[in-house]
Amino acid sequence: MEKNNVHIDRNEVVIHVDNVSKSFGSLHVLRDVDVKLFKGENLVVLGRSGTGKSVLIKLISGLLTPDKGHVRVLGETVNELDERALRTLRQRIGFSFQNSALYDSMTVRENLEFPLVRNKRNLSRAEINKEVEEVLEGVGLSQAINQMPSELSGGQRKRIGIARTLILRPDIMLYDEPTAGLDPITCLDINTLINEVQERFNTSSIIITHDLACAKMVGDRMVMLLDGKFERQGTFKEIFDTDDARVKSFYDYNFIV
Amino acid sequence: MGSKIEKLLIEFARIHRFMMSFLREAVSPPYEFKEIIRQCYEIGWKSFPLISLTGFIVGFVFTKQSRPSLEDFGATSMLPALISIAIVRALAPLVTALIASGKVGSQIGAELSSMNVTEQIDAMEVSGTNPTKFLVSTRIVATTLMIPILCFYVAGIGLIGGYLSIVGKDDLSMLAFFTQVFETIAAKDVFAMVIRAVVFGFTIGFASSYVGYFSTKGTEGVGKAANSAVVSSMFLVFVEELLIVQLLALLN
Ligand SMILES: Nc1ncnc2c1ncn2[C@@H]1O[C@H](COP(=O)(O)OP(=O)(O)O)[C@@H](O)[C@H]1O
Ligand SMILES: [Mg+2]
Numbered sequence: 246m247e248k249n250n251v252h253i254d255r256n257e258v259v260i261h262v263d264n265v266s267k268s269f270g271s272l273h274v275l276r277d278v279d280v281k282l283f284k285g286e287n288l289v290v291l292g293r294s295g296t297g298k299s300v301l302i303k304l305i306s307g308l309l310t311p312d313k314g315h316v317r318v319l320g321e322t323v324n325e326l327d328e329r330a331l332r333t334l335r336q337r338i339g340f341s342f343q344n345s346a347l348y349d350s351m352t353v354r355e356n357l358e359f360p361l362v363r364n365k366r367n368l369s370r371a372e373i374n375k376e377v378e379e380v381l382e383g384v385g386l387s388q389a390i391n392q393m394p395s396e397l398s399g400g401q402r403k404r405i406g407i408a409r410t411l412i413l414r415p416d417i418m419l420y421d422e423p424t425a426g427l428d429p430i431t432c433l434d435i436n437t438l439i440n441e442v443q444e445r446f447n448t449s450s451i452i453i454t455h456d457l458a459c460a461k462m463v464g465d466r467m468v469m470l471l472d473g474k475f476e477r478q479g480t481f482k483e484i485f486d487t488d489d490a491r492v493k494s495f496y497d498y499n500f501i502v
Numbered sequence: 503m504g505s506k507i508e509k510l511l512i513e514f515a516r517i518h519r520f521m522m523s524f525l526r527e528a529v530s531p532p533y534e535f536k537e538i539i540r541q542c543y544e545i546g547w548k549s550f551p552l553i554s555l556t557g558f559i560v561g562f563v564f565t566k567q568s569r570p571s572l573e574d575f576g577a578t579s580m581l582p583a584l585i586s587i588a589i590v591r592a593l594a595p596l597v598t599a600l601i602a603s604g605k606v607g608s609q610i611g612a613e614l615s616s617m618n619v620t621e622q623i624d625a626m627e628v629s630g631t632n633p634t635k636f637l638v639s640t641r642i643v644a645t646t647l648m649i650p651i652l653c654f655y656v657a658g659i660g661l662i663g664g665y666l667s668i669v670g671k672d673d674l675s676m677l678a679f680f681t682q683v684f685e686t687i688a689a690k691d692v693f694a695m696v697i698r699a700v701v702f703g704f705t706i707g708f709a710s711s712y713v714g715y716f717s718t719k720g721t722e723g724v725g726k727a728a729n730s731a732v733v734s735s736m737f738l739v740f741v742e743e744l745l746i747v748q749l750l751a752l753l754n
Contacts, residue, residue, distance in 0.1 A: 303624075306628045307628075308624055308627060308628060332630045332631075332632070333630065335627075335628050335629065335630040336629070336630040338628065340624075340625070340628040340629070342621045342624070342625055343621075344620060344621065346620055346621040346622050346624065346625035347622070348617075348622055348625075348626075349617075349620070349622070350613075359626075359629070359631065360629035360630065360631055363532075363630075363631040363632075363636075364629075364630050364631065366532065409625075409629070410629065413629065413630070
């Protein structure tokens with residue numbers, strides 16, 4: 246499963262989480278976390294449940310603000326932007342939620358149109374329809390266009406969620422546990438989709454997961470969150486070639502149990 | 503103690519921010535007309551059966567209960583006047599607001615909090631769109647428009663209920679009944695009714711949206727939000743009724 250058309254530019258940093266700490270009350274979730282995402286790469290963030298992986302990408306998209314440090318995305322400091330500037334920046338960041346977060350009172354078409362018509366106001370009806378159909382076809386779900394989210398399977402919902410973010414042609418994609426709760430075959434499909442997105446649109450992505458098969462398949466580089474810090478970075482091999490019991494147990498759980 | 507006061511102050515600050523962002527989003531284009539109309543339909547039309555029944559029963563029962571005391575003074579001919587004053591000045595807005603608190607308030611509270619729990623609100627936020635504008639402003643505008651309309655309807659159907667409860671006893675034609683009703687109701691009564699209904703409608707929309715939008719995450723948050731949307735709407739409606747009554751007394 247080699248990737249072909251991937252162009253990673255290690256001189257261009259698209260996201261820099263710069264010494265960021267975040268606590269909720271007395272719970273210190275992230276401590277002086279520092280990580281960079283390079284142009285065109287898929288960065289996998291590994292870590293056990295509750296270690297702050299979702300908090301990390303919520304900081305990147307400005308849903309949460311850091312207690313300390315800076316989050317720089319595409320040259321802007323997220324935590325210093327005003328509302329309008331933040332909204333503009335967000336159009337360039339796609340966010341795929343763990344549970345897809347489809348708007349359940351709207352059809353698939355309306356879900357996809359929602360960000361499009363509100364961010365690109367001068368599009369004609371025909372252009373909107375074309376965009377929606379194109380993006381749906383890209384995730385292989387053209388037939389679902391008039392269905393309600395409740396009628397879709399978990400894997401389909403995930404695809405629609407990804408399609409809804411792709412419709413704004415983002416430069417960055419943030420995937421929160423894209424394969425969680427899916428069967429192995431569907432996982433494979435989603436992983437393939439993530440790689441396709443990377444190749445086709447040259448997006449830079451952060452993929453959060455604790456599924457090592459997913460990590461191996463989509464990740465160009467990995468970091469592992471342990472006790473609020475990224476203590477290990479590198480390729481799959483580099484990360485797991487260690488005596489650290491916390492890392493070993495993570496590996497064992499995925500491949501032995 | 504100190505932390506309780508602090509919490510309360512933080513809550514007030516948040517309510518204030520929510521109010522400000524509603525006002526800003528409600529008046530600034532682009533407007534979400536389609537969604538406002540959909541909400542008016544959800545809020546107004548779907549409350550129709552319940553409102554009809556309640557309005558009718560209130561008019562019917564109130565009239566039936568009032569008649570004996572007027573009969574003691576031989577003043578049953580005053581009944582239409584009494585009913586119309588009671589309904590227009592107090593019962594119609596209050597009944598509409600209380601029913602809507604239950605029906606519409608719980609609906610808004612549950613909808614918004616389940617969207618919050620399932621991260622749909624966050625999803626709107628991160629796609630560069632404005633959830634306050636789409637979810638909150640539309641609902642508040644819809645309740646503020648629909649509660650007054652429902653209130654007029656309740657007044658009408660309440661009066662019909664009142665008429666039907668006495669039609670067998672007093673030899674009063676429908677025309678005579680309603681002539682007396684309209685002679686009694688002054689323009690300022692109708693005006694006061696509309697003011698009340700607008701205030702109540704805004705309150706129900708605002709309180710329920712606030713409670714739903716900031717609900718705690720988790721499944722039990724949805725139930726809690728629906729519940730406290732109803733409780734806080736009703737509570738605020740009663741408090742406002744008290745204030746409005748005092749205010750109107752002062753003005754007269
Ligand atoms: N908005 C919040 N308020 C309070 N605590 C939070 C909030 N978001 C996350 N947390 C806490 O932070 C920790 C990390 O959460 P999260 O990033 O969701 O974990 P995960 O790595 O599984 O995605 C958890 O203990 C969670 O309870
Ligand atoms: Mg998570």
